[in-house]
């Protein structure tokens with residue numbers, strides 16, 4: 001998979017080149033390109049934003065600059081992803097769906113966002129998804145891109161060690177992952193649940209499912225199927 005990110009704060013994306021993702025790049029599983037939006041500006045101040053039509057607070061990112069950046073970075077077969085608080089929710093299912101894409105391009109907005117015509121124009125030739133990381137507002141899209149890239153690329157075979165761990169992920173079966181334990185058996189007078197020491201794999205699996213259901217009921221009842 002190739003991933004390109006257009007941003008005015010390239011340094012935010014440095015973590016993509018570190019640790020596991022850095023190893024996946026070395027292994028040829030991933031390619032990253034980070035592009036400074038200002039290389040497509042032409043005024044002496046390298047302006048990327050302007051006042052919003054209709055008034056209101058803040059600034060809006062200029063269509064001309066973004067249009068030329070996406071023309072240069074985003075080919076017709078790529079999926080263009082725009083992190084925005086106004087987007088559709090990013091979920092594990094989104095990460096699964098994106099993980100088989102050949103090329104993702106992320107457009108990192110700042111300020112009050114990007115002129116909508118940038119995405120209306122892009123949609124004439126590429127698939128565009130405006131996606132939210134959650135019901136909160138960041139300063140820019142870069143942090144959202146880091147989270148979305150990690151959630152997506154970890155699902156690509158070979159990027160993380162144990163593929164079995166995906167099956168146990170939270171959300172992979174629609175439920176939250178239950179509690180985990182490791183040695184010692186007793187720690188600060190707290191004991192590991194005896195079933196986990198029983199060696200009975202059927203009982204362990206049943207207990208873990210019950211724990212996932214209980215945790216999901218408690219924390220995310222919205223994830224439970226309708227009765």
Ligand SMILES: Nc1nc2cc(Br)ccc2s1
Nearest residue numbers: 083084110137138140141
């Ligand atoms: N939750 C999110 N907040 C923001 C803010 C900006 Br500005 C751009 C993208 C996103 S995604």
